[in-house]
Amino acid sequence: MNQIKRKELNIGHLSTAYHTNWILIGNKDLEKDLNLKVNWSLFGTGPLMIEAFKNDQLDIGYMGLPPAIIGIDNRVPIKCVAGGHVEGTIMIGKKTHKTISELNDEIYETLKQFKGCTIGTPSVGSIHDAILNFYLEQHDLKDAIKVKNYKQAEFIAVDMEKGLLEGGVGTPALAVFAKTILDSHLIIPANYLIANNPSYGIFFHENLIENYPDVVLNFLRHHKKASYLLRESQDKAAEIISKTFAILNNNTQYVKSVLEISPKYCIALSEGYIKSTEGFVNTMFKLGYIKEKLPSDRIFNFKFLKEVHPEAHHY
Numbered sequence: 001m002n003q004i005k006r007k008e009l010n011i012g013h014l015s016t017a018y019h020t021n022w023i024l025i026g027n028k029d030l031e032k033d034l035n036l037k038v039n040w041s042l043f044g045t046g047p048l049m050i051e052a053f054k055n056d057q058l059d060i061g062y063m064g065l066p067p068a069i070i071g072i073d074n075r076v077p078i079k080c081v082a083g084g085h086v087e088g089t090i091m092i093g094k095k096t097h098k099t100i101s102e103l104n105d106e107i108y109e110t111l112k113q114f115k116g117c118t119i120g121t122p123s124v125g126s127i128h129d130a131i132l133n134f135y136l137e138q139h140d141l142k143d144a145i146k147v148k149n150y151k152q153a154e155f156i157a158v159d160m161e162k163g164l165l166e167g168g169v170g171t172p173a174l175a176v177f178a179k180t181i182l183d184s185h186l187i188i189p190a191n192y193l194i195a196n197n198p199s200y201g202i203f204f205h206e207n208l209i210e211n212y213p214d215v216v217l218n219f220l221r222h223h224k225k226a227s228y229l230l231r232e233s234q235d236k237a238a239e240i241i242s243k244t245f246a247i248l249n250n251n252t253q254y255v256k257s258v259l260e261i262s263p264k265y266c267i268a269l270s271e272g273y274i275k276s277t278e279g280f281v282n283t284m285f286k287l288g289y290i291k292e293k294l295p296s297d298r299i300f301n302f303k304f305l306k307e308v309h310p311e312a313h314h315y
Contacts (some may be wrong), residue, residue, distance in 0.1 A: 003124055008037045009125070009215065012049045012061040015042060015152075017173055017241055017248070017258045018085060018265070019062050019200060020226035025243035030222045034215060044151050047071075053078050053205060060219065061203045064127035065277050065299075066284060068203055073290040074299055079209060079301040080201040082220055082267040082308075084227065085152075086276075086315045088199025089131050090261065091119075091188035092175050093167040100188045108139045117166035118146040120156035125289055127200075127280075128153075131193050132169045134283045157181055172261035176254060185222045189263035194279065196272030196315065199262075209301060220308040223267050230265040231314060268313035269305060 013021040021040065024030045031038045038063045041058070043049045046067030052058045054076045061068075062084070071078060093113070103109040121128045129149060136142045148165065150156050156168035157178035168174055169189065178184040202223060204216060229237045238255040242248045248255060274296060281299075 007035075008039060009034065010039045010041065010057060010059050012041050012043050012052055012058045014046070014049075014062060014064075014200075015044075015245075015247075016088075016171055016200070017060075017245060018088075018230060020084060020223050020230065021062055022241040022244045023226040023237060024222055025227060027242040030219065031287060033222065034218055036215070037043060045126065047123055047125055050057075050076055053203070056064050056205075059208045061204050063202055064200050065198045066127050066130040066289070067125045068201065068281055069277075069281060069284060069294060069299060070125050070289055072294060073292065077206040078203045079206060080269070080299055081204050081209070081216060081301050081304050082202040082223060083198060083200075083269050083273050084223070084265070084267060084314075085199040085262070086196050086264045086266075086270075086273060087193070087262050088171055089128050089169060089192040089193045089197065090172055090175050090186060090190050091132075091167060091169045091193070092157075092178050092184050094159075095183050095185055095186040097167065097187055099186065100192055105192070107135055107188070107192065111135060111139060111141055111145065114167055115141070115144045118148050118164070119149050119167045119169060120150055120159060120165045122149065122153050122156075124149050124150055125284075127197065128169045128171070128303075130280055130284060130287075130289075131197065133287060137283075137287075157184070160287040164244070173258045175261060176257045186261075194276060196270065196276045197280075198273050198277055202267070204301075206309065213304070216304050217308060220267065220304055224308060227265045227267050227314075230259060231263065234259045234263070264315045266309075266310050266314035267305070268315070269300060269302060270313040270315055272315065273313075274300070
């Protein structure tokens with residue numbers, strides 16, 4: 001890719017506060033270590049990032065597995081080389097709705113409260129959309145509950161405040177943000193919605209993997225250090241993120257609240273991570289999102305993690 005030859009590295013990321021990119025942007029060690037100019041680009045959704053990969057505009061991307069799987073199914077030349085977080089999907093509702101713990105930990109009973117209503121979730125093909133549709137199909141609720149997709153998760157909370165939605169499914173940040181503008185609460189915590197589901201992974205263009213393995217390895221070492229910080233020193237991580245992500249306006253407590261909801265940060269591609277991804281592939285194939293059931297070797301490249309993260313996972 002031309003940008004590598006020009007001594008540049010183009011990395012796409014989302015607005016998710018617990019992704020390691022905010023720490024890497026903040027401490028600037030990655031650019032120094034690689035001796036490359038690193039161009040960070042914010043994307044509203046994973047599907048938009050896939051388009052950038054398709055057009056050879058990205059070398060690395062932070063994104064959920066479902067949009068990447070759709071891209072791979074359409075021959076976009078990327079591979080998931082590392083994980084980042086698992087169980088990053090939650091459901092919120094208004095205080096008039098009961099939580100799953102009040103309903104004997106039954107997902108069906110919890111979702112049944114929303115019959116005849118609309119639930120908001122990020123874009124079609126996002127991990128949150130895939131998880132919600134998985135449960136609606138599993139419990140025969142697809143015709144009873146309407147799903148509305150949004151390009152930005154924050155608008156889910158805004159429409160809930162307006163009375164246009166009764167609930168929302170998205171990242172832990174959605175739960176924290178919603179509390180700031182309406183009387184909402186966590187209906188289904190992250191650990192209830194598909195165990196070990198891969199919240200996001202680090203995807204590399206195959207050109208970078210094949211021709212610049214040293215760049216891949218160095219990036220993963222920095223990703224690992226940042227993941228450790230998110231897991232073991234959340235005060236420090238929240239301070240860096242709140243300064244780096246300008247829209248958060250140095251609100252360290254807000255970031256810490258997001259980090260604490262589902263603190264399962266690691267770069268490993270664990271057995272649970274892989275099996276959960278296989279479940280998504282099956283569900284997405286059944287929903288018609290992809291044309292074939294992709295085997296793991298079409299999605300993942302494990303060789304770099306064997307060197308960078310040989311120890312047991314920390315999820």
